[in-house]
Amino acid sequence: MTVSVSITVNGKPVTRQVEGRTLLVQFLRETLGLTGTHVGCDTSQCGACVVHVDGRSVKSCTLLAAQADGCAVTTIEGLAAADGALHPMQAAFREHHALQCGFCTPGMVMSAVDLANRHPGGMDETTVREGLEGNICRCTGYHNIVKAVIAGADTMRGAPAKAAE
Amino acid sequence: MAPLDGIGASLRRKEDQRFLTGKGRYTDDFNRHGQLHAYFLRSPHAHARIRGIDTGRAKAAPGVVDVFTGADTKAIGGLICGWMITSKDGTPMKAGSHRPLAEDKVRYVGDHVAIVIAETYNEAKDAAELIDVDYDVLTAVVVTDKARAPGAPLVHDEIAKNTCYEWSLGDKAATDAAFAKAAHVTKLDIVNNRLVPNAIEPRAAIGDYDSGMDSFTLYTTSQNPHVARLVLSAFNGIAPEHKLRVIAPDVGGGFGSKIFIYAEETVCLWASKQVGRPVKWTGDRSEAFLADAHGRDHVTTAEMAMARDGTILGLRVHTTANLGAYLSTFASCVPTYLYAPLLSGQYRIPAIYAEVDGVYTNTAPVDAYRGAGRPEATFVIERMVETAAREMKIDPAEFRRRNFVPADAFPYQTPVIMTYDSGQYHKVLDEALTLSDYAGFPARKAESAARGKLRGIGFCSYIEACGIAPSAAVGSLGAGVGLWESAKVRFNPTGNVLLYTGSHQHGQGHETTFAQLISTYLGVPTDQVEVIHGDTEKTPFGMGTYGSRSLAVGGSAIVKACEKVIEKGRKIAAHLLEAAEGDIEFKDGKFTVAGTDRAKSIQEIAFAAYVPHNYPQGVEPGLEESAFYDPVNFTFPSGTQVCEVEIDPDTGVTTIVNFVAIDDFGKIINPMIVEGQVHGGIVQGIGQALLENAVYDPESGQLLTGSYMDYTMPRADDVPSFKVGLVETPCPHNPLGVKGCGEAGAIAAPASVMNAVTDAIGKHMQMPATPERVWRAIHGTAV
Ligand code: FES
Numbered sequence: 002m003t004v005s006v007s008i009t010v011n012g013k014p015v016t017r018q019v020e021g022r023t024l025l026v027q028f029l030r031e032t033l034g035l036t037g038t039h040v041g042c043d044t045s046q047c048g049a050c051v052v053h054v055d056g057r058s059v060k061s062c063t064l065l066a067a068q069a070d071g072c073a074v075t076t077i078e079g080l081a082a083a084d085g086a087l088h089p090m091q092a093a094f095r096e097h098h099a100l101q102c103g104f105c106t107p108g109m110v111m112s113a114v115d116l117a118n119r120h121p122g123g124m125d126e127t128t129v130r131e132g133l134e135g136n137i138c139r140c141t142g143y144h145n146i147v148k149a150v151i152a153g154a155d156t157m158r159g160a161p162a163k164a165a166e
Numbered sequence: 167m168a169p170l171d172g173i174g175a176s177l178r179r180k181e182d183q184r185f186l187t188g189k190g191r192y193t194d195d196f197n198r199h200g201q202l203h204a205y206f207l208r209s210p211h212a213h214a215r216i217r218g219i220d221t222g223r224a225k226a227a228p229g230v231v232d233v234f235t236g237a238d239t240k241a242i243g244g245l246i247c248g249w250m251i252t253s254k255d256g257t258p259m260k261a262g263s264h265r266p267l268a269e270d271k272v273r274y275v276g277d278h279v280a281i282v283i284a285e286t287y288n289e290a291k292d293a294a295e296l297i298d299v300d301y302d303v304l305t306a307v308v309v310t311d312k313a314r315a316p317g318a319p320l321v322h323d324e325i326a327k328n329t330c331y332e333w334s335l336g337d338k339a340a341t342d343a344a345f346a347k348a349a350h351v352t353k354l355d356i357v358n359n360r361l362v363p364n365a366i367e368p369r370a371a372i373g374d375y376d377s378g379m380d381s382f383t384l385y386t387t388s389q390n391p392h393v394a395r396l397v398l399s400a401f402n403g404i405a406p407e408h409k410l411r412v413i414a415p416d417v418g419g420g421f422g423s424k425i426f427i428y429a430e431e432t433v434c435l436w437a438s439k440q441v442g443r444p445v446k447w448t449g450d451r452s453e454a455f456l457a458d459a460h461g462r463d464h465v466t467t468a469e470m471a472m473a474r475d476g477t478i479l480g481l482r483v484h485t486t487a488n489l490g491a492y493l494s495t496f497a498s499c500v501p502t503y504l505y506a507p508l509l510s511g512q513y514r515i516p517a518i519y520a521e522v523d524g525v526y527t528n529t530a531p532v533d534a535y536r537g538a539g540r541p542e543a544t545f546v547i548e549r550m551v552e553t554a555a556r557e558m559k560i561d562p563a564e565f566r567r568r569n570f571v572p573a574d575a576f577p578y579q580t581p582v583i584m585t586y587d588s589g590q591y592h593k594v595l596d597e598a599l600t601l602s603d604y605a606g607f608p609a610r611k612a613e614s615a616a617r618g619k620l621r622g623i624g625f626c627s628y629i630e631a632c633g634i635a636p637s638a639a640v641g642s643l644g645a646g647v648g649l650w651e652s653a654k655v656r657f658n659p660t661g662n663v664l665l666y667t668g669s670h671q672h673g674q675g676h677e678t679t680f681a682q683l684i685s686t687y688l689g690v691p692t693d694q695v696e697v698i699h700g701d702t703e704k705t706p707f708g709m710g711t712y713g714s715r716s717l718a719v720g721g722s723a724i725v726k727a728c729e730k731v732i733e734k735g736r737k738i739a740a741h742l743l744e745a746a747e748g749d750i751e752f753k754d755g756k757f758t759v760a761g762t763d764r765a766k767s768i769q770e771i772a773f774a775a776y777v778p779h780n781y782p783q784g785v786e787p788g789l790e791e792s793a794f795y796d797p798v799n800f801t802f803p804s805g806t807q808v809c810e811v812e813i814d815p816d817t818g819v820t821t822i823v824n825f826v827a828i829d830d831f832g833k834i835i836n837p838m839i840v841e842g843q844v845h846g847g848i849v850q851g852i853g854q855a856l857l858e859n860a861v862y863d864p865e866s867g868q869l870l871t872g873s874y875m876d877y878t879m880p881r882a883d884d885v886p887s888f889k890v891g892l893v894e895t896p897c898p899h900n901p902l903g904v905k906g907c908g909e910a911g912a913i914a915a916p917a918s919v920m921n922a923v924t925d926a927i928g929k930h931m932q933m934p935a936t937p938e939r940v941w942r943a944i945h946g947t948a949v
Pocket residue numbers: 039040041042043044045046047048049050051060061062063
């Protein structure tokens with residue numbers, strides 16, 4: 002059984018016929034070729050697949066593509082500015098060495114952006130650690146991710162950036 | 167002045183741009199024209215005889231192109247283990263048959279039974295359910311002590327007592343004599359829990375046969391594509407090496423688990439020729455839990471003999487290592503030569519004797535996982551030292567100091583093979599004590615006690631061996647390969663550089679660190695350098711990345727290649743500058759006539775080499791040099807961690823309240839990257855100590871911890887931030903003075919954490935110190 006799915010992905014409307022059981026992450030990766038969104042597990046535990054659906058972070062492996070019909074989806078490919086300038090959270094991850102193999106990174110960054118948006122007053126380390134509890138990173142030990150998320154959130158809300166140590 | 171992007175700079179990583187924008191290219195991101203999808207049917211039983219397999223209904227299912235079982239793949243050579251271990255009675259290890267698809271028996275849950283190839287992944291997976299396998303279910307052996315009991319079922323019918331080898335190292339008589347004069351003996355039973363590596367990118371492979379060229383290409387999640395090609399050619403017989411290209415593109419973490427040559431890529435590659443189309447397989451996490459090689463799984467009894475003043479006299483260790491159902495690619499050496507030679511730790515121990523029994527069970531194969539043998543050895547010696555100090559009422563830091571190899575005793579020959587090259591163990595310990603405010607611990611403990619909490623502090627002063635390895639040395643110990651590394655430096659006519667390495671990055675940052683070497687050695691800025699790796703058709707043969715070897719061995723090869731470039735450049739410069747070759751100096755990217763300001767940049771020399779109109783006679787055009795580097799010794803990174811925990815006795819919950827790591831990795835190229843490696847390693851070690859445990863049902867052999875809902879991965883809110891520091895004692899025997907930093911955190915942290923936990927509760931307990939197990943330990947029902 003196929004269904005018609007219309008989603009605005011990174012600002013561009015797309016309509017595709019897909020098998021009913023197609024997950025949103027499969028729709029992005031396989032149907033649209035947006036391979037920046039990753040799959041790290043099959044139990045919705047790792048967060049490698051996080052995208053924004055109507056502005057909120059969502060594990061795209063937990064959603065059928067059909068359930069996102071009519072929604073606006075932003076993936077890691079859609080985060081940087083049109084001129085290629087990195088989003089402040091992307092830039093903070095680079096500055097603070099918050100990625101190693103890069104596989105968890107797209108989901109981690111998308112979760113971090115949503116976390117920052119939900120804490121307009123800024124975040125302490127505990128808030129960041131608890132807020133990223135749904136994203137597993139096997140490489141970094143989280144130390145630099147936490148630093149990056151605090152710095153990236155500061156830049157996002159216009160607070161003076163602290164230099165990396 | 168050193169260039170700002172050379173050795174010593176915390177240069178931000180070149181590779182991050184693509185990873186941060188979703189443009190990384192991992193194996194599953196590749197799709198080949200006309201590609202089919204594979205699904206592997208796996209054994210649901212830990213141990214069963216296969217009476218028959220009926221694939222008829224599956225072959226007829228929608229979209230299915232073909233189905234293959236063990237009966238179809240007999241032409242593929244068996245999966246191999248590349249290190250021969252000899253038992254103490256002189257007999258060679260017993261490696262059971264390891265077929266890519268099971269033939270007579272299945273030997274663990276997840277063992278490979280059939281491959282279904284279809285137009286889509288879902289069709290392949292659906293069709294796999296239609297395969298009828300007639301199993302005669304046998305009793306499984308899961309626990310090593312039961313596997314060796316008389317009458318136990320045999321994993322491999324021809325291997326008695328399920329024993330692969332009974333190996334030993336060291337001088338038994340000397341060790342017995344040391345114990346005979348001991349004033350105090352400390353004894354512990356130690357379990358090193360089984361772990362699942364869990365790189366976040368699951369393994370994947372695309373086999374692609376080109377009938378026009380009669381050649382194969384394999385895209386795969388590998389830490390060592392050349393080794394994969396060699397094994398797939400020489401042992402599995404898929405194609406000769408010159409007809410096989412292996413591409414390991416961006417790889418999402420390895421930690422050892424992607425060193426090995428597994429059934430999946432072997433069969434996909436072979437099958438692509440059978441079906442005449444590319445065959446893609448991407449594992450899911452459940453398959454990773456079942457069929458990635460696991461790590462650790464040792465059961466050990468250790469005894470240590472001391473004189474009255476705490477001087478260590480001898481160490482005796484017996485370890486039973488669970489090898490799983492089959493010998494994985496390097497499984498045999500991990501609990502032997504990568505383990506027992508590290509049992510001396512940072513200490514002068516006159517006599518050591520270790521016995522290791524390698525045992526088969528009906529569980530997933532066990533092989534190298536971050537640290538590979540050294541974490542197990544470190545855990546033994548550091549738990550022993552801490553326990554001995556407590557029993558003898560000597561401060562554990564002081565106990566270590568009394569027994570350390572002193573800084574003036576290098577090179578230091580241990581009684582178990584290794585010659586330590588350098589180290590400053592006292593200095594590192596002192597810095598760790600200062601950074602952790604050891605002096606203030608009693609006050610903090612009292613403050614915790616006032617709140618009803620148990621506070622503990624634990625040390626781990628670790629040694630490890632990296633930079634594997636001098637080829638002749640490991641060859642004499644049974645290794646089937648050489649362990650050198652390669653590099654090629656190619657100047658382009660316009661003066662930028664392509665650097666080809668035989669090692670492979672999957673998180674370590676080679677594209678940045680190696681470019682920094684070029685910046686320092688050749689004076690070419692890092693943004694003018696492209697590091698190329700992971701493709702056997704592009705890079706020189708190399709042994710790949712594991713054992714924290716890439717910089718010590720691969721980096722040394724880069725230095726050698728740079729030296730050759732400079733040598734040739736000097737000849738060209740002498741000609742162009744009309745000076746004697748001996749008068750030409752090279753520095754900061756410039757060839758200068760000594761004592762003058764007459765100079766040519768290395769870019770000008772490169773251009774002259776490719777447009778050799780005015781050129782020295784007898785010198786070949788072009789500027790491209792290769793080098794191979796075979797190390798003369800291992801390197802010996804060392805360090806001390808101090809972990810402080812607070813435990814709630816009512817809930818058993820352990821909180822790490824302070825964590826300090828001082829490491830001596832020799833010379834540091836990029837401090838930012840090095841610290842990142844330390845953080846990541848520490849969390850894997852904390853994971854082992856507090857959270858992670860791969861558990862099989864002891865009767866059925868079913869994996870009880872087969873998903874992230876059952877196997878506790880460390881998450882951001884499980885761990886603290888760390889205080890890390892570096893001491894630099896250059897390695898004396900490689901040109902960079904580097905030692906390796908990739909595994910230290912994971913090697914040391916299990917011991918530092920468990921020393922802190924056992925200090926807090928006042929009792930020995932086994933890992934992982936989960937709340938339930940800690941609570942039981944405190945309240946007297948220890949596990
Ligand atoms: S792939 Fe979605 S949470 Fe793991």
